[in-house]
Amino acid sequence: MSFLDFSRITKTYPGVKALSDVSFGVDKGAVHGLMGENGAGKSTLIKILSGDQLADAGEISIEGKVQAYASTRDAFDNGVIVIHQELQLVPELTVAENLSLGRFPASAGIIARARMLDDVGAKLKSAGIDIDMRRKVKTLSIGERQMVEIAKAIMLDARVIALDEPTSSLSSRESEILFALIDRLRGEGKVIIYVSHRLDEVFRLCDSLTVLRDGKLAAHHISLKDVTRDQVVAEMVGREISDIWGFRPRKAGDIRLKIEALSGAKLRTPANFEARAGEIVGFFGLIGAGRSELMRLVFGADPRSGGAITVDGKGIHATDPHGAIRAGVVLCSEDRKHDGIIQGRSIEENINISSRRHHTRFGVLNRASEIATAETFIKKLKVRTPSRKQDIINLSGGNQQKVILGRWLSEQGVRVLIVDEPTRGIDVGAKSEIYELLYQLAEDGMAIVVVSSELPEVMGICDRILVMCGGRISAELNRNQFAEKAILAAALPDKKTPDAIAS
Amino acid sequence: MTDRLKKILLGEQGLVVIFVVAFALVSALVPNFLTDRNMLGLLQSVVTVGIVACTMMFCLAARDFDLSVGSIVAFAGMVAVMASNATGSILLGLLAAIACGAFVGFINGVVIAKFRINALITTLATMQIVRGLALIASDGRAVGINSPDFYQLALSKLLGIPTPIWVLAVLFGIFGFVLNRTVFGKNTLAIGGNPEASRLAGVNVDRTRIWIFTLQGVVCGIAGILLASRITSGQPNAAVGLELSVISACVLGGVSLAGGRATMSGVIVGVLIMGIAENAMNLLNIPAFYQYIVRGVILLLAVLLDNLRSSALGRR
Numbered sequence: 001m002s003f004l005d006f007s008r009i010t011k012t013y014p015g016v017k018a019l020s021d022v023s024f025g026v027d028k029g030a031v032h033g034l035m036g037e038n039g040a041g042k043s044t045l046i047k048i049l050s051g052d053q054l055a056d057a058g059e060i061s062i063e064g065k066v067q068a069y070a071s072t073r074d075a076f077d078n079g080v081i082v083i084h085q086e087l088q089l090v091p092e093l094t095v096a097e098n099l100s101l102g103r104f105p106a107s108a109g110i111i112a113r114a115r116m117l118d119d120v121g122a123k124l125k126s127a128g129i130d131i132d133m134r135r136k137v138k139t140l141s142i143g144e145r146q147m148v149e150i151a152k153a154i155m156l157d158a159r160v161i162a163l164d165e166p167t168s169s170l171s172s173r174e175s176e177i178l179f180a181l182i183d184r185l186r187g188e189g190k191v192i193i194y195v196s197h198r199l200d201e202v203f204r205l206c207d208s209l210t211v212l213r214d215g216k217l218a219a220h221h222i223s224l225k226d227v228t229r230d231q232v233v234a235e236m237v238g239r240e241i242s243d244i245w246g247f248r249p250r251k252a253g254d255i256r257l258k259i260e261a262l263s264g265a266k267l268r269t270p271a272n273f274e275a276r277a278g279e280i281v282g283f284f285g286l287i288g289a290g291r292s293e294l295m296r297l298v299f300g301a302d303p304r305s306g307g308a309i310t311v312d313g314k315g316i317h318a319t320d321p322h323g324a325i326r327a328g329v330v331l332c333s334e335d336r337k338h339d340g341i342i343q344g345r346s347i348e349e350n351i352n353i354s355s356r357r358h359h360t361r362f363g364v365l366n367r368a369s370e371i372a373t374a375e376t377f378i379k380k381l382k383v384r385t386p387s388r389k390q391d392i393i394n395l396s397g398g399n400q401q402k403v404i405l406g407r408w409l410s411e412q413g414v415r416v417l418i419v420d421e422p423t424r425g426i427d428v429g430a431k432s433e434i435y436e437l438l439y440q441l442a443e444d445g446m447a448i449v450v451v452s453s454e455l456p457e458v459m460g461i462c463d464r465i466l467v468m469c470g471g472r473i474s475a476e477l478n479r480n481q482f483a484e485k486a487i488l489a490a491a492l493p494d495k496k497t498p499d500a501i502a503s
Numbered sequence: 504m505t506d507r508l509k510k511i512l513l514g515e516q517g518l519v520v521i522f523v524v525a526f527a528l529v530s531a532l533v534p535n536f537l538t539d540r541n542m543l544g545l546l547q548s549v550v551t552v553g554i555v556a557c558t559m560m561f562c563l564a565a566r567d568f569d570l571s572v573g574s575i576v577a578f579a580g581m582v583a584v585m586a587s588n589a590t591g592s593i594l595l596g597l598l599a600a601i602a603c604g605a606f607v608g609f610i611n612g613v614v615i616a617k618f619r620i621n622a623l624i625t626t627l628a629t630m631q632i633v634r635g636l637a638l639i640a641s642d643g644r645a646v647g648i649n650s651p652d653f654y655q656l657a658l659s660k661l662l663g664i665p666t667p668i669w670v671l672a673v674l675f676g677i678f679g680f681v682l683n684r685t686v687f688g689k690n691t692l693a694i695g696g697n698p699e700a701s702r703l704a705g706v707n708v709d710r711t712r713i714w715i716f717t718l719q720g721v722v723c724g725i726a727g728i729l730l731a732s733r734i735t736s737g738q739p740n741a742a743v744g745l746e747l748s749v750i751s752a753c754v755l756g757g758v759s760l761a762g763g764r765a766t767m768s769g770v771i772v773g774v775l776i777m778g779i780a781e782n783a784m785n786l787l788n789i790p791a792f793y794q795y796i797v798r799g800v801i802l803l804l805a806v807l808l809d810n811l812r813s814s815a816l817g818r819r
Contacts, residue, residue, distance in 0.1 A: 301703055325705040339703050342696040344763035353693055354705040356686060363685045407704060 001064055003028040004160055004191050009058035011044055013394075018044040019215045021058070026208065031182060031192040033202040033224075036212035037236055037427040042195050043396070045212070046162050049193070050082035051075035062159065079159035083149045085168060085425075091138035095148050096120040098137055099155050120155070127154050128184055143174030150181060161185065162193035167201060168425050171287065179205055197427045199229050211235040237429040244432050245460030248439050252463065253277035254312075256447035257329070257416045259298060262307030266293040269472040270307055275416065275447035280438060282462030283451040285491050290471040291451045292334050295418050299331035300324040301339075311415055325354060328415035330408040332401070334424065334451070340404045341392045348374035348388040350403050355410040377406030382433060398430035405437065417441060420451040435461050455484060467491050517812060518757055518805075522772045529783045536786055543665065547733075549778035550667040551576065551742065553771075554726040555749045556756075557678040558719040560770045562622075563753055564682075565694045565715055566762030570626040571611060572723050573745035574633035577738065579604045579727030581637045581646060584737030588649045596653075601724035607633055608720020612713035630746070637739040646737040657732035667729045674722070679767030691715060695762025751798070752777050755805040776801065 002025025011019040019041045026032040036042050047053040049060060051069030060067045062078070069075045075082075089098050096117055097104075105115040120133050129147050137145060146166060153161045163182075167175045182192055182205060196202055202209060203224060211219040211232060219235040221227050233244075256277045261270035267290050275281045283291045296302045298309060300320045309316045309329075316327045324330070333339035342350055352370045359366040359373075374388040381402040385395060392403055401422070408414055422438070423431045438461065442448050452458045458465050459482050467475040467490040475490030477483075530537040555572050562569045579600040587596025607629060614625045648654065659666045682688035690711050693701040702708045731737050756773025758765040780801055784794050 299703075320707075321703050322705045322707055331703065333703060338697075339700050342693045342700050342704075342763075344696040344759075345693060349689060349693065353689070353701070356689070360686055363687055365684050365686065365689065367684070 002026055003063060005061045005064075006045070006049075007059050007061065009045065009048060009060070010056050011041075011048060011053065012056055017215050019048075019055075019212075022212065022215075022217050023058075024210050024217060024220045026191050026193070028191060029186055029189040030207040031186050031194055031205050033206035033209040034193055034195045034212070035197070035199075035202060035209065035232065035236055036218070037398075037429045040212040040218075040236070040427075041215040042212055043164070044215075046082055046164055046193070046195060049075070049080060049160070049162055051080070052082075076156065079157060080162075081153040081156060081158040081160070082162040083146070083153065083164065083166065085165050087142075087145050087149050089137045089145055089148060092136060094134055094136050095131055095140070095151075096133040098148060099123070099133070099152055123155050124151055127151060128181065141174070143170045143177070146170065146174075146178060147181070150178075150185075154185075158190065160191045160193065162195065164195045165197065165425060166194075167196070167198065175201070197425070199232060202232075203229065213238055233428055236427065244428060244435075246432060246435060246439070247461060248443075250278045250439070250442055250463070252279040253445065256312055257298075257449070258308075258310040260308045260310070262294070262297050262304060262309065264293070264297045264302050264304045266290075266302065267297060267471055271297075271473055273466055273473060273476075275449055277415075277445045277447055278442050279464065280442050280448045280450060280462045282458035282465040283449065283468060284453075284455060284458045284465055284487055285468035287453060289468040289491065291468050292420055293471075294468070295331060295420055295449070295451055298324070299329060299418060301331065301333075325411065328411075328413050329418070330411060330414050330416070331418040332404050332408065332420060332422065334420035336397065336400055336404065336424075341400050343393045344391060346389045347378065347383065347385060347392055347395070347403055350392045351377055351406045351410055354407055355412070358412060373410050374406075377403075377410055381406050381409075381437065397424075398426040398434075401426060401434065402430075405434075409441075414446060416447045416449065418449040418451070421453065422450060423452075423454075423457065455487060459484070459487070469493060517808065518755075518769060518772050521808075522776055525776065526779065529779055533783045533786050536783060541782065541786070543668070545778050545782045546668045546671070547665060548782065549774050550671050551726045551730050551745065552748050552752055552777065553671045553774045554674055554722055554729070555719075555745065556752050556770050556774050557674050557767075558715070558722045559749045559753050560678070560756075560758055560765045560767070561682070561688075561691050561715045562719055563695075563750070563758045563760060564762060564765035565691045565712060566698065567615065567622040567712065567715065568626065568750075569611065569716065569719055570623065570746045571607065571630040571633060572719065572749060573742040574630045574637065575604050575607050575720060575723035576727040576730060576742040576745055577740065578607070578633045578637040578640075579724040580731035580741055581640055581727075581737035581739060583728045584646050584648055584653070584731050585640065587653060588646070591650075593650060593653055597728055600728050601721055604720040604722075604724025604727065605717050606720065608717040608723070609713065611720070612716030615716065616709040616712040634739070641737065641739050643739060645739070648731070648735055648737075653732055654735055655732075657729060667733070670725065670729065674725075675767060675771055682765065682767055687711065687714065692763055692765065695759075695764070697763075748777065751802050754809075755802060757809060773805075776805075 004026045007023050009019050009022045022045065034042050044053065048055045051072045051074050067078055090101065099120045100116050105112045105119065117133065124131065124133060129151050131144055131147055137148065140148065166178060170178065185192060194202065194206055206224060209221045209224055210217065213236060254277055255274050257275040259271060259273050261272060263270045271294050285291050297304045300318060300323055303319050311327050311329060316323060342353065348370060351374050355373065356365060356370060359369040378385065378388055383399050383402045385399065392400060395403065408417065422434055438448055450458065450462060463479050465477045465482065465487060466473050467487055469491050470493055477486065535541055555576065559569060559572065582603045583596045583600035586599040587593045590596065611626055611629055614620050615622045657665065657667055661669055690701065690706045693706060694708055694711060698708055730741055734741065752773040753770055754760065755776055756769035758770060780797060781794060784797060
């Protein structure tokens with residue numbers, strides 16, 4: 001018996017078996033990886049661990065004692081804390097206040113500030129977290145907020161800490177600090193459950209690993225010594241993936257998108273670039289280099305202050321997304337949750353929201369065509385869902401991304417497809433599917449612009465890479481010139497700070 | 504047994520089930536409730552709230568809010584009466600009332616969508632401005648209707664059912680269709696679900712919001728005309744507090760204040776539940792003071808039920 005035991009956990013949602021009969025154990029003082037594709041059941045398992053959801057069958061036990069949580073609060077009180085991708089902090093309160101929330105040291109309702117700062121300071125120090133606890137949380141970077149979130153778990157004397165994709169929005173320097181903290185917690189005998197898509201991190205951090213596939217236990221490794229990465233990938237997808245990029249050379253055609261001296265409030269230096277039919281152009285740079293800002297200008301999401309956008313020789317004069325869509329330019333935003341999906345509405349409505357205008361008559365919907373469009377793209381893009389009527393919020397990140405792609409592909413006559421971070425938070429199997437789709441679309445004559453913070457990704461799938469740095473395009477390389485060093489050098493500001501490279 | 508009951512009450516149609524049960528109970532227990540005359544009276548009493556609820560549903564579904572409806576209803580009624588008295592043409596009076604309603608709604612929409620002022624604040628302001636206009640126009644007094652034909656709007660019957668009830672039914676039908684089957688309706692729900700994502704998906708968010716408020720004004724104009732006709736005069740103090748009854752009815756009908764969720768059937772049921780409660784209390788001679796309490800309790804219970812339903816769907 002291990003310290004933390006999952007025993008025969010089963011959970012069914014309407015139409016989907018999210019977990020079936022999953023059992024494994026984790027020892028004290030271990031960092032345990034949890035991997036699997038989107039929809040494999042990782043999130044569900046974490047939700048059950050955190051008391052957010054109830055298992056249909058099976059139980060979780062800690063030190064042999066069966067845990068029955070009726071709520072996340074129960075899990076909290078039993079020392080089980082889950083740190084989600086979306087952090088749960090109050091932006092307007094200071095770090096110290098956030099860490100004392102619910103347990104303010106007070107007399108007669110008046111907070112004993114000095115005691116609060118002492119308590120929090122001592123805990124932060126012992127955990128080796130170096131953050132000014134008087135600062136308001138809203139002034140912290142995402143990496144620092146994550147630290148505060150972990151500090152909260154430490155304050156509560158957590159026995160089990162689960163981290164869900166903790167590095168998805170961290171720079172590599174911030175990630176290193178996080179890893180150091182995790183190592184320290186391991187030394188203190190905590191159990192860490194580490195959910196991630198990133199093989200590098202899992203192999204670097206984890207002592208043991210569980211792989212889920214389609215809600216079932218695909219593999220459980222007590223040690224990672226003799227395990228290879230290819231093996232884990234194969235366990236996740238259920239087949240061998242030899243080359244995840246699967247790059248196929250294409251012939252570029254005429255210029256589709258031409259950008260001349262484009263500028264806006266958030267991008268002062270005028271930008272020039274072009275993309276040809278059948279070409280995949282990559283934009284690489286550090287976070288804040290201006291890539292997303294440039295793409296938002298091209299799509300009309302932000303107003304432009306100058307410059308010209310030409311598609312197939314015709315200028316776009318409209319400066320709103322609607323005008324860009326009509327001209328055949330579409331954008332899949334980097335922040336899917338805020339800018340992409342429409343929560344509370346079905347997959348069907350999320351797909352049809354833009355392209356339905358081609359099928360309506362006097363503003364009245366054509367039900368048959370909406371259903372057909374939704375079904376077509378669910379099938380074509382392999383969206384995993386029990387039904388087109390499913391609320392999009394219930395889908396995994398990869399499937400949400402596919403729905404957004406479906407929204408744009410259902411537009412007739414897309415000429416330029418811009419995808420900002422196409423595979424952020426998406427697992428290996430779905431990644432390959434999305435790359436394959438991009439190749440097909442390019443072959444059909446679209447010009448594709450891919451913005452990515454992952455260097456291997458842009459190098460793997462693009463025909464040409466433009467590097468941005470400090471709001472301007474600093475380098476342009478064709479596929480035969482691709483070299484990691486050259487690209488990174490162009491992405492770094494003059495003061496060379498290699499550790500600031502986004503992972 | 505309790506599990507099945509829970510399932511029915513917390514299911515999609517839970518509200519309709521409760522409505523049917525409440526209706527049956529009231530019919531059985533309250534004398535004179537289930538008579539033709541009382542039924543028509545009940546429906547007539549919910550005409551104003553019901554008509555305005557049609558567009559309030561759109562407003563709430565798009566994450567907006569409109570407090571000015573009561574004032575617009577009173578103002579439009581005044582305009583209808585005064586304009587038809589002045590011109591001698593009822594038709595002109597009606598058109599003027601609807602145009603005024605539309606104008607106020609349009610102003611609401613432009614200020615909210617284009618100048619990005621919070622809807623609650625904007626309509627709180629127009630609510631007072633428009634009420635002030637109604638009072639100034641009539642010097643604070645009721646204005647009598649000159650032409651008896653004007654009364655006929657509320658008094659006339661078709662197939663034994665008064666015209667206002669027909670108007671209500673037709674508007675329910677129209678707005679139910681608009682919500683579910685038109686681009687406008689779907690865009691409204693999408694904006695409520697996620698305004699920024701809707702904009703980036705090519706939806707003209709500003710224009711949709713302006714339309715919602717303009718329609719709200721038009722519909723308030725219609726409600727104002729029917730109300731004036733029923734009370735046989737233009738009353739500057741008519742429909743005070745209407746906005747709260749309308750929003751209550753919508754919320755009772757499952758419209759989410761967070762936006763993105765609304766159904767016409769829910770709103771109809773919400774409007775009827777409010778009407779039945781009031782009607783039954785009147786028949787039972789319960790004093791008006793107590794009726795406030797009952798209405799408040801019903802609203803709270805409805806929202807609690809809705810909450811239970813969402814968490815039941817989420818957690819099972």
